[in-house]
Amino acid sequence: xxxxxxxxxxxxxxxxxxxxxxxxxxxxxxxxxxxxxxxxxxxxxxxxxxxxxxxxxxxxxxxxxxxxxxxxxxxxxxxxxxxxxxxxxxxxxxxxxxxxxxxxxxxxxxxxxxxxxxxxxxxxxxxxxxxxxxxxxxxxxxxxxxxxxxxxxxxxxxxxxxxxxxxxxxxxxxxxxxxxxxxxxxxxxxxxxxxxxxxxxxxxxxxxxxxxxxxxxxxxxxxxxxxxxxxxxxxxxxxxxxxxxxxxxxxxxxxxxxxxxxxxxxxxxxxxxxxxxxxxxxxxxxxxxxxxxxxxxxxxxxxxxxxxxxxxxxxxxxxxxxxxxxxxxxxxxxxxxxxxxxxxxxxxxxxxxxxxxxxxxxxxxxxxxxxxxxxxxxxxxxxxxxxx
Amino acid sequence: xxxxxxxxxxxxxxxxxxxxxxxxxxxxxxxxxxxxxxxxxxxxxxxxxxxxxxxxxxxxxxxxxxxxxxxxxxxxxxxxxxxxxxxxxxxxxxxxxxxxxxxxxxxxxxxxxxxxxxxxxxxxxxxxxxxxxxxxxxxxxxxxxxxxxxxxxxxxxxxxxxxxxxxxxxxxxxxxxxxxxxxxxxxxxxxxxxxxxxxxxxxxxxxxxxxxxxxxxxxxxxxxxxxxxxxxxxxxxxxxxxxxxxxxxxxxxxxxxxxxxxxxxxxxxxxxxxxxxxxxxxxxxxxxxxxxxxxxxxxxxxxxxxxxxxxxxxxxxxxxxxxxxxxxxxxxxx
Numbered sequence: 001x002x003x004x005x006x007x008x009x010x011x012x013x014x015x016x017x018x019x020x021x022x023x024x025x026x027x028x029x030x031x032x033x034x035x036x037x038x039x040x041x042x043x044x045x046x047x048x049x050x051x052x053x054x055x056x057x058x059x060x061x062x063x064x065x066x067x068x069x070x071x072x073x074x075x076x077x078x079x080x081x082x083x084x085x086x087x088x089x090x091x092x093x094x095x096x097x098x099x100x101x102x103x104x105x106x107x108x109x110x111x112x113x114x115x116x117x118x119x120x121x122x123x124x125x126x127x128x129x130x131x132x133x134x135x136x137x138x139x140x141x142x143x144x145x146x147x148x149x150x151x152x153x154x155x156x157x158x159x160x161x162x163x164x165x166x167x168x169x170x171x172x173x174x175x176x177x178x179x180x181x182x183x184x185x186x187x188x189x190x191x192x193x194x195x196x197x198x199x200x201x202x203x204x205x206x207x208x209x210x211x212x213x214x215x216x217x218x219x220x221x222x223x224x225x226x227x228x229x230x231x232x233x234x235x236x237x238x239x240x241x242x243x244x245x246x247x248x249x250x251x252x253x254x255x256x257x258x259x260x261x262x263x264x265x266x267x268x269x270x271x272x273x274x275x276x277x278x279x280x281x282x283x284x285x286x287x288x289x290x291x292x293x294x295x296x297x298x299x300x301x302x303x304x305x306x307x308x309x310x311x312x313x314x315x316x317x318x319x320x321x322x323x324x325x326x327x328x329x330x331x332x333x334x335x336x337x338x339x340x341x342x343x344x345x346x347x348x349x350x351x352x353x354x355x356x357x358x359x360x361x362x363x364x365x366x367x368x369x370x371x372x373x374x375x376x377x378x379x380x381x382x383x384x385x386x387x388x
Numbered sequence: 389x390x391x392x393x394x395x396x397x398x399x400x401x402x403x404x405x406x407x408x409x410x411x412x413x414x415x416x417x418x419x420x421x422x423x424x425x426x427x428x429x430x431x432x433x434x435x436x437x438x439x440x441x442x443x444x445x446x447x448x449x450x451x452x453x454x455x456x457x458x459x460x461x462x463x464x465x466x467x468x469x470x471x472x473x474x475x476x477x478x479x480x481x482x483x484x485x486x487x488x489x490x491x492x493x494x495x496x497x498x499x500x501x502x503x504x505x506x507x508x509x510x511x512x513x514x515x516x517x518x519x520x521x522x523x524x525x526x527x528x529x530x531x532x533x534x535x536x537x538x539x540x541x542x543x544x545x546x547x548x549x550x551x552x553x554x555x556x557x558x559x560x561x562x563x564x565x566x567x568x569x570x571x572x573x574x575x576x577x578x579x580x581x582x583x584x585x586x587x588x589x590x591x592x593x594x595x596x597x598x599x600x601x602x603x604x605x606x607x608x609x610x611x612x613x614x615x616x617x618x619x620x621x622x623x624x625x626x627x628x629x630x631x632x633x634x635x636x637x638x639x640x641x642x643x644x645x646x647x648x649x650x651x652x653x654x655x656x657x658x659x660x661x662x663x664x665x666x667x668x669x670x671x672x673x674x675x676x677x678x679x680x681x682x683x684x685x686x687x688x689x690x691x692x693x694x695x696x697x698x699x700x701x702x703x704x705x706x707x708x709x710x711x712x713x714x715x716x717x718x719x720x721x722x
Binding site for chain 2: 122123155160164165179180
């Protein structure tokens, strides 16, 4: 019999987290977004809180490794990303020995989930080349290959990315659900509950693979604009890639990704298990995310970011995407100009001045407010390594 | 698989006529990734709920269904009155095509998404455990297995004495069908989940390195290569002097089979991972929508939004097109 017990906590989404808008959101003075409703979290009690839990061993530290050779003619170089990841792991941990570096986060008895981002495959998704290097790093600690699981919520998106074929033999590759309405892969006892728009199902459940299938998670997000959240990076990949029924948090033109993303990431045992974040920035989607296939908006940024603090990493990611959008003449992701909205998806995918929602990049600072990391740019320790 | 082992597209050619209505529609338990296959009056459709479904095409009703121990991604094939398919628990199962009762099963050590191929009284299949297997078609008794360098999701092409298959290690392998001995291997720049097509002298296959290859079937030497925009999972189809394949960039390419020169390219939109099916002057393709294109120039003749689809290919007959949507909807269009 399952002897777990659960506790309900409430997050005053609109009040406690949004107060922080004054300090962090350039858009707040013109904000037109209604306040978020209260969000209730039901999570297990008695979970042993890990000392590695987010923001992890290195709060506020972001290691960025760039190498223009990492992506050439839209192909990611295995050899180059290997060197980038090795340099990044050493810099993050201060360890000269790579095995020691990986060993800061993993033990041989761990079952390790690699949470990839295949949405947007094949144009922009977690590169199989980087996933293969992470697998090698995990194995270096003595973890058997069968205890490494590459996963995401949607199996069909992983199929399009051909991850099954491209990862080493023995690694398990699994999707939590096979189609949109399949809830069998989710834990009915761990959920976030809120009524955003009068939807009939007001709960989002945690994936079993996170709740009970793995002991550690390495998060492998991509670097992308997101039409509702502002950007999708560590937090969005982890939160919305762990809980189901998340599309309901946005209905045009409004989005409650702020604060839902941060609240989901703060839910145990997800918060304790996500010990390392390796952002694939070989490609950057600066408009049309998360699903665009339009190569006009996909930039070969040629970088990888490594850290344990998802808030700090997403803050840097946001800065980079804002910078690229500005350079390309696209509106800020903080824009609240109703003229930039369109209800035509095709127009959104072709025109960088248009969007489907008022984006909510403030979800990053809100997650910081929940204790998941550092969002103050002045405090973030951004270490940059340029290889070539 | 897909009508014949040569992957020439399946059924005999018919005059083009756009489907006008749905003859029947049935909803199966579980999502569908593999392609349906047709023999006689039964349409066999695998599902991720672990069922092999046999649908009577006259009534559109389920005649029987067989519960496998795990999800079925593998497109079934036919041999000696049996339906063969691979399973996510590593088994390949043969069941009686008429009754749905199990004849035999054989186990590998990891999932089998590739189609088992019947030839020379044997059944050949690759597994994610990295082995190619040969078993007796009558009993499933093992004949040989051969370890390759990576996971195998490519369905093999089996000629009388040769096997050709792509592998996750990025190599295309030519093997002896009788012994499993590797006769040659040719490297590409990334893993391969595409299934090869073969004409008399050449092997054709795409790779995740964005390149489509023509190889000498005897030696594995590269005859020509053609660069696409993104990775290639879609198995090619051959019609006369043309070879067609889809690319994940959402483009369907038609090349001169002898030179690799592009004859036409058609932008479909969504990522293509399914094989095109050629029927006379028409190419059928599922990539989100279902498309019919003109074989001579790639022009879209007809399209319909019939259940989003990944990896599946339609069955085209004289009067009816059968196709599977990703969510488990099966359509008969006439």
